[in-house]
């Protein structure tokens with residue numbers, strides 16, 4: 001039985017003061033639902049969010065992590081540093097990190113393995129560009145991201161993974177994939193997971209859709225059979241909008 005999971009990804013928005021304001025408002029709106037909710041915030045906001053959400057079901061997530069335990073990696077953050085402040089989830093391989101920070105399927109795989117060896121659950125992002133979609137290569141691209149990102153990860157670990165399907169052409173553009181397009185790719189992801197791990201394991205993996213999810217289209221997306229949740233960018237920045245998505 002998969003518990004639906006809706007996570008906000010704040011990207012590089014919100015100072016600590018902004019985060020505290022959001023969290024207090026969101027906590028007052030959040031009445032507890034059957035949906036798991038989380039906010040993936042900038043590193044500098046995480047400790048404050050952990051403190052405010054303590055004792056609630058609202059989880060917190062980071063947006064990136066380094067795969068090494070420690071070392072001379074200026075500007076990086078380790079898994080233990082995140083664990084120490086009570087982080088529950090961590091996004092890995094978001095298309096913006098692939099595009100602007102040279103994240104590759106190889107580094108995604110290293111980060112996935114390091115996180116799966118910790119208490120933090122990874123949210124691994126996959127998705128094709130518009131050129132790939134137009135060239136009929138969307139499914140090949142996503143399959144290759146899954147195969148490489150999940151290389152050498154066994155079924156026992158794989159059940160803790162969240163996969164977020166985020167078509168790059170739908171991120172921040174207002175151009176959402178239709179429920180049918182998103183549902184079709186998420187079904188393909190489930191079938192790929194069946195090939196890699198067998199039905200029992202694949203059945204337990206949460207698959208989210210991300211890309212211009214808003215209160216107005218959340219129900220259409222969430223009602224697709226193989227979509228278990230959403231990774232929400234822009235619309236997670238306002239407590240009321242994010243709550244409306246969770247209450248779809």
Ligand SMILES: O=C[C@H](O)COP(=O)(O)O
Pocket residue numbers: 009094166170171172173174210211212213231232233234235
């Ligand atoms: O991680 C979230 C996605 O990049 C979607 O962002 P968006 O909802 O602003 O399109």
